[in-house]
Amino acid sequence: MEITLQLKGPLKKYADETELFRLELDGNELTVTELLQRFEVPASSVSFVQVNGIKIELDHPIKGGDKITVNPRVAGG
């Protein structure tokens, strides 16, 4: 299945500084956590993840065509 992955702000360093890209995944069921592990994005660096614009839990299963947006942690305000 093909998905779109967006690693925002400093997290793009985990994909050779590319923030937004399409990605072909093998057919197996995959959760957001597993996807982040593949890119070696530490969970502690992530504030929350959206699938198709909606905030989800990290055990959310990914489907073909999904857009996964990974947001960094922020401090201050």
Added chain:
Amino acid sequence: MAYMDKILRVNLTTGNSTTEPLNKEWAREYLGGKGLSIKYLYEELKPGVDPLSADNKLVLMTGPITGTLVPNSGKLAIAAKSPATGTILDCSIGGHFAPELKFAGYDAVIIEGKADKPVYLYIEDDKIELRSAAALWGKGAHETEHLLYDELGDVITLAIGQAGENLLSMACISSELYRQAGRGGIGAVMGSKNLKAISVRGSGGIKIPDIRKFSAAMNKIKREDTMTDDNMWAYTDGTPMIVDLSQSTGILPTRNFQEGTFDGYKAINSDAVKRVLKAKKACFACPLACSNYVKMGKTEVEGPEYETLALCGSNCGIGDMEAVIEFNRLCDDHCLDTISAGNTVAFAMEMTEKGIHDFGIRFGDVEKYLTMPTLISTRKGVGADLALGVKKMAEKFGGGDFAMEVKGLEIPGYEPRGSWAMGLAYGTADRGACHMRAWPAAVEAFGDIDPFTSEGKAELVIGMQDSNSVKFSAIWCDFWAISTERMAEILTLLLGREFTAAELTIIGERTYNLAHLFNEREGFDRKDDYLPARFHNEKLTTGFTSGKSLPKEEYEKMLSDYYQLRGWDENGKVTAEKKRALNL
């Protein structure tokens, strides 16, 4: 060491200036910055003092880390009794003023009295002069800074614009053109004293116990703890990154907090800022350089920060980056706090659209919107009414249920119906609705703590308020997610005596309690710790927070939990026992 052990006291009524030793005992109990400035004000201000009278004092306070190589240590605390709220008010401002003041030999400046004519204060090491500001009065902060730079050479300046001269409760103090001590009318305190600007130049340095060990440690900390994933958002994007976060979690204030999402958010988000970005800028000793210098069409600004994009963008129904940048530039030059100005314009827009009072401006009306900063700061035309700020406008014209303020301070850019602890943070912040005392939105809306429950929220908010009190006393920039343990490690290296995280937490708690005692002395109690009715009575209807409100009974529960955990009574007063425990 690391302190200069000297305070400059300037009396504008007599024109005299004196120096005195820093009170060492207070410095041990409050560090500097926020805590120490509040301590001086608590001891020196008479209860009930009129914030705009000669009897109010303005305190500029550095901290032990200021002027050193400690990362993110370029901030200055500026404190006084607030003209907007009547509470204690401490603001922090970045740039280079704070280190320069220490290089001139001072930990702090306390300004008293009132000059009979406009003056500015010039500090060059031991040379202290009050000079005429006749040629500067009436000018914006930008021109004022340029003129002082031309006259004095390489100085760093704090200045007020027309809003401060005209004593607006939303007047801020500006430095290096685009940095502000923003909230609570701190600029009006300067204006009320006929003090247009303060320029400083220092030629000294700061003594560090073991400079080799210290700088090696700072380099390591910078690499391993500052320039890391959870802080580098400040460099890659800066605060505009928060627009997308708030939009997707339904907490982006929109049309005077009527909604938590904005259809036009893509025009005012971080990607939109990056398209017009010209340069990144940083405060003293900051590796994160969060500031974006942008240029678009005929306008340019250092910013716009998230708060401006939210309150002056979506909250006014303005999905037009160039308009927001120009509004931001005008506010900066006139020295209007963009959080309060954006809220005030949005309130006028809703009042007009609802037919309650016609201020002649509606949501999304870019042309009228761009006339507002000048009209408000000079109190001209409709600006004379808007200059009152939201609370007083509602008292005069109605609309109290959607007057978005707490204690007279307008609400920052995080919708509490999608982050309940944020509501408690606004209600219990020591200077009225403020997101810098505690920012639980980061772990609720943007994290994995359930935003829609009152459970555990009092503890969360108290922890943040106390740790931020230490942070703003030492005084660090908000954007480094530094742990209390790390603060203790750095202070130990710097001050040559052992600090522990536990000791710092007590300093934070003591500081927050002292701020509260100041407010208590001014008559504040539980009745003042409430939110606008809109958050309780109206449900949001779009996005992630659709169908959500913050029910009043849940808020009451959080507030009671909060007082109890703080060791305050049901009416929100600090108990005798708590005072004893904190040596207050």
